[in-house]
Amino acid sequence: MLKIILRISLCLSVFIALGACGGSSDEPDKPGAEKAHRTVLVYMLADNNLGSSHHFDSADLKEMERGVQNGALGGGRLLVYHNRPGTASGLAPRLLEITPEGTNIVKTYPDDPALYSVDAERMRLVLADMKQLCPADEYGIIFWGHATSWLTHPDDYPNRSQAPQKRSYGNDRNKWMSVSALGDALEGNNFSFIYFDCCLMGTVEVAYELRHLSPRIIASPTELEGEGMPYHLNIAPLFAKGEADVVGAARNTYEYYDSRPGGVCQMVVINTGALERLADVSREVFMTQTSFPVALGSVQRLSKRFDPSSQLYSRCRPVYDMDHYYETMCAGNTGLYDEWKSTLADAVIYKASTDYEFNGIAIKRYGGLGSYVISRPSDKDYRGYTQTSWWKDVVSKSPVFN
Numbered sequence: 001m002l003k004i005i006l007r008i009s010l011c012l013s014v015f016i017a018l019g020a021c022g023g024s025s026d027e028p029d030k031p032g033a034e035k036a037h038r039t040v041l042v043y044m045l046a047d048n049n050l051g052s053s054h055h056f057d058s059a060d061l062k063e064m065e066r067g068v069q070n071g072a073l074g075g076g077r078l079l080v081y082h083n084r085p086g087t088a089s090g091l092a093p094r095l096l097e098i099t100p101e102g103t104n105i106v107k108t109y110p111d112d113p114a115l116y117s118v119d120a121e122r123m124r125l126v127l128a129d130m131k132q133l134c135p136a137d138e139y140g141i142i143f144w145g146h147a148t149s150w151l152t153h154p155d156d157y158p159n160r161s162q163a164p165q166k167r168s169y170g171n172d173r174n175k176w177m178s179v180s181a182l183g184d185a186l187e188g189n190n191f192s193f194i195y196f197d198c199c200l201m202g203t204v205e206v207a208y209e210l211r212h213l214s215p216r217i218i219a220s221p222t223e224l225e226g227e228g229m230p231y232h233l234n235i236a237p238l239f240a241k242g243e244a245d246v247v248g249a250a251r252n253t254y255e256y257y258d259s260r261p262g263g264v265c266q267m268v269v270i271n272t273g274a275l276e277r278l279a280d281v282s283r284e285v286f287m288t289q290t291s292f293p294v295a296l297g298s299v300q301r302l303s304k305r306f307d308p309s310s311q312l313y314s315r316c317r318p319v320y321d322m323d324h325y326y327e328t329m330c331a332g333n334t335g336l337y338d339e340w341k342s343t344l345a346d347a348v349i350y351k352a353s354t355d356y357e358f359n360g361i362a363i364k365r366y367g368g369l370g371s372y373v374i375s376r377p378s379d380k381d382y383r384g385y386t387q388t389s390w391w392k393d394v395v396s397k398s399p400v401f402n
Contacts, residue, residue, distance in 0.1 A: 038192065039077040039136035040238055043126070045117055045145030047172050050226065051085035060144070060231050064098045067235030073099075076239040077134040079106070081126045083117040083172055093117055095129060106133060118170045118177040120185035127189060138192045140244055144228065146171055147198035149221075149318045150205035150372065151306070152178050152384025168206075169198070179209045180387065186213050193238070193246045199223040199358075200303055202268040203319055203370035205390045207347075208279065211272040216246045216349075221319050221370030222266040222302045223358035230256040247350045254352040266302070266353040268368040274346035279394050281340045285329050286398040288336070293328055296375035300324045300365035302357060306383070316382045323367025344369065377401065 042064075046057035061080065068078060078098040084091045092111035097104045107129060115122055130139065147169045167176030177185070191214040196202070202219035210217065233252040237245035250267045257263035300321035307313045323344060330337035344367060351368030374380055377400055385391055396402075 036077045036134060036136040037075050037241065038138050038140060038239055038244065039079060039130060039134040040140040040142065041126070041130050042078070042080040042142045042144055042197075043117075043123070044080055045083045045170060045172055047083050047085050047087045047117070048146060048170070048174075050145065054226055056226055056228065057082065057085070057144075060228065061096075061098070061103065063231035064235065065103060067232040068098055068100050072236040072239060074236075074239045074241055077136065078235065078239075079130055079134060081117070087111055088113075088173060095126065095133075097134070116175040117172040118175050120177070120181055123182075123185040127186075139189070140193045140195070140238060141186075141191050142195040142197055142229075143169060143201075144197045145169065147196065147201050148306070149200040149203050149303070149370070150179055150209075150385070150388050150390075151318055152180075152387045169201075178387075179206050180389075183209050183213065186210070189213065192216070193218060193244050195219070195229070195238075195246070195249070197224075197229045200319055200370070202266070202270070202368075203372070204275075204278070204282075204322055205372065205388045207270045207272060207369070208275050208390045208393075209388065211275045215272055216244075217270040217272060218246050218250050219268060219270070220266050221268060221368075222361075223304075225257060225264065225358060229253050250350050251352065254354075258352075258354055264354045264356050264358050266357060266363065266366065267351065268348060269350035270369065271347050271349050274343065278340075278343045278347050279390070281336075281343045282326065283394045283397050285326055285336060285340055286395055288333065289329060289398045289400055291400065292375050293331060295328050295331070296325070296373055299328055299373050300363070301361055302363075302370050304359045304361075312378065313382050316379060318372055318383070319370035320373045321365050321367055322369040322371035324365045325371050325373050 044057055051057040064078060064080070080096040080098060081093060082096055083093045087093065090111065093109045094105055095107040095109070097106050148167055151168055168179045169182055170176030193216040194210060194214045196219040200221065200223060202221035206219070207217050230253060233256060234249040237248035237252065247269050250269045254265050254267045257265035301317050302321055303317045303319035305314065305317050307316060323341070326340050327337055330340065348368035351366065353363050353366040356362055372385060374395060380386055380391065380401065
């Protein structure tokens with residue numbers, strides 16, 4: 001009898017020791033789990049039309065379940081913070097772990113009506129839970145949802161009533177967060193990569209704002225097809241031994257769409273370590289601008305207009321091709337452009353583009369990074385551009401503004 005009791009006790013001890021991140025408890029497991037090589041968190045904002053109307057969240061979760069098979073995780077852990085459609089109806093956000101054996105509910109978050117998934121407080125809590133529940137040698141993060149590049153959120157303005165009603169990353173019940181707020185929420189963390197599975201985030205303004213948080217940013221400077229990243233193809237490269245194969249993941253995404261009839265896609269992988277130097281040389285370019293060339297009106301556009309009815313900003317688009325922009329400003333100064341082009345090559349370690357983007361814009365010029373174009377002094381006030389660090393550190397140094 002004593003032997004039987006001892007065996008039962010031993011089995012219970014082993015079971016408890018192995019229970020690191022599974023289960024359906026609303027409370028996080030205690031720390032102490034064995035470290036994984038890499039934990040990747042997908043921050044999925046699906047309480048919007050992406051989830052409620054198109055069900056892309058469900059489709060991507062199924063793709064992840066396919067992608068983790070056959071050892072693709074390599075001993076890593078895949079978590080999803082699922083901000084589900086219907087939060088206000090009682091379907092509170094959940095933290096999931098995707099494993100080869102199935103999807104486990106790790107934690108259900110309280111549905112506080114005053115707390116949205118785009119609040120920095122909620123994001124910090126999820127990141128803390130990630131590290132407690134699935135500790136790893138390194139972490140990667142994927143942002144899933146809607147996005148509009150650097151367009152500034154009202155929270156960035158002391159007087160919210162004067163703020164432009166546009167946004168950057170979201171949304172949860174029509175609430176958004178700005179790029180600066182996103183950077184604040186991520187402060188104190190260091191990710192092996194940041195992947196934006198959402199539109200328009202492959203711009204110098206976004207990358208520069210987040211440059212201290214990760215050595216690699218993977219994104220698109222254009223609008224993506226709603227289906228987004230092919231997760232079933234990208235789990236293996238993102239969990240590769242050694243460094244995550246972020247170029248392989250970006251290439252997989254591009255080729256997935258390029259191989260389909262009518263498929264459109266633009267991708268870029270950014271080396272953030274080169275952005276300080278890019279800012280230095282870009283500042284030199286702007287310091288030569290005593291007036292802006294008329295030819296800036298012909299720079300390759302990468303996004304649609306967000307204010308077609310505005311008399312002042314009807315021609316402004318948030319994203320253009322950065323290489324074409326700076327070549328135009330450097331007209332007549334080949335040496336400066338060559339120096340700038342060299343720094344861009346250091347910053348862009350992968351780029352790929354189909355002939356058209358999502359809205360039907362013909363892509364005849366593609367340098368990888370997107371950028372806002374200022375072609376007259378008043379353009380600086382469009383959608384809160386002066387709130388970006390790129391404006392403050394680079395663009396504002398032009399004599400036009402001083």
